[in-house]
Amino acid sequence: MPTQNRDLSSVDSVLLNPVGDAIGDAVVHGLHLRQLKSCYPNLKIGVFVTERNEPVFKASGIVDEFIKMNLSNYFRQRKKWDLYLDFSPQFTSRALILDKILAPQRVMILGKTAKKYYSLDNIHNYDFYRPVPTNAHFKDYLKYSDFANYLAEQAEVFYQLDLSDKIKQKAEMRWNRNKVRILLCPHGSAIRRKLSAQECGCILQQISSQFLDKIDIQLGYSANNKEYLAALNQFSSLPNIRSTERTTVEQYLALVNSSDLVLSVDSGTVHVACAFGKSLLAFYANFPSNIARWKPYSKNVDNVEMLVGQNVASSSDDTYGFDIIKAGEWLNKQIEQKLALI
Structure with missing residues (x-):
């Protein structure tokens, strides 16, 4: 049953259930947790994690307790948390049972898509809920929640990740020295979502010949890298590109942190690059609701460019039809700026 304690002026602990376990989700959730920490300096923060997103939450530097999402841990965490912050997108039978086991003092949900048997009309196991506008960026979701008044006076918060010196040094060794490092990430998590080799090749062809021996390009790992590189090799006058x-x-x-420039399709790489303040060229489908929710957000705003497909898309996976000339101009300008710093 909903609690009678709706006073959020004091919150002792928060347990986050993420919207999913994707890398980009975890980057943005780190901002949510930092927003809360700014309001409640002594707040204890826990997160339900998977193998996929735990390293990202660790790099956020804001989480106190990492909890694997399994049945035994729901029992172990029973009645231990002041507020359960549930971003999961739907009510499910399993989730309803697990939440009953968890039994936090209070529950806040951040949007639930209706299913056949469960919706906001017939499920009321939460204490706080406000609808989020459809055009809101995911980073701003808490600003539309019952935390809104507490966040209103806070300074702007950005994505933030940090890594050990050891792992950063190993990444440095993957690059050729004294060259501008370009990380190319044309594949998203969905098979359809990618910057095609045709458009990518046309962009890379525009790199000025004076820069070709001064850059080092790596193709971020994907199971499709062999085929992608073969397609790029059909272009003439391309710089050397090697697969990671x-x-x-x-x-x-x-x-990502060790690179100078990142070229990425709409994916977690966009948000990781933003968290590390990298110069970024991002490619998004012309799908307004997805752009509103997931567009790049960086403190390094002057060096971030988002290109949107020139044709109206039927889904966020329709990443094609970009302004090739504009992409090439951005790339050459960035290379020139980075070379001046070497």
């Missing part, structure tokens, strides 16, 4: 070996999540974070 398979990495752990932590090694992947370090690789």
Whole structure:
């Protein structure tokens, strides 16, 4: 049953259930947790994690307790948390049972998509809920919740990740020295979501010939890298591009951090690059609701460019039809700026 304690002026502990376990989700959730920490300096923060997102939450530097999402841990965490912050997108039978076991003092939900048997109309196992506008960026979701008044006076918070010196040094060794390091990440987590080799090749062809021996390009790991490189090899006058070996999540974070420029399709790489303040060229489908929710957000705003497909898309996976000339101009300008710093 909902609690009678709706006073959020004091919160002792928060347990986060993420919207999913994707890397980009975890980056943005780190901002949510930092927003709360700014309001409640002594707040204890826990997160339900998987192998996939735990390294990202660790790199956020804001989490006190990492809890694997399994049945035994729901029992272990029973009645231990002041507020359960539930971003999971749907009510399910399993989740309803597990939440009953967890029995936090208070529950806040951040949007639930209706299913056949469960919706906001017939499930009321939460204490706090406000609808989030459809055009809100995911980073701002708490600003539309019952925390809104407490966050209103806080300074702007950005994505933030940090890694050990050891893992960062290993990533440095993956690059050729004294060259501008370009990380190319054309594949998203969905098979359809990618920057095609055709458009990518046309962009890379525009790199000024004076820069070709001064850059080092790595193709971020994907199972499709062999085919992608073969397609790029059909273009003439391209710089040398080598495929990155398979990495752990932590090694992947370090690789992004060690680069100078990141070219990425709409994916977790966009948000990781933003967290590390990298110069970024991001490619998004012309799908307004997805852009509103997941567009790049970086403190390094002057060096971040988002290109949107020129044709109206039927889904966020329709990443094609970009302004090739504009992409090439951005790339050459960034290379020139980075060379001046070497």
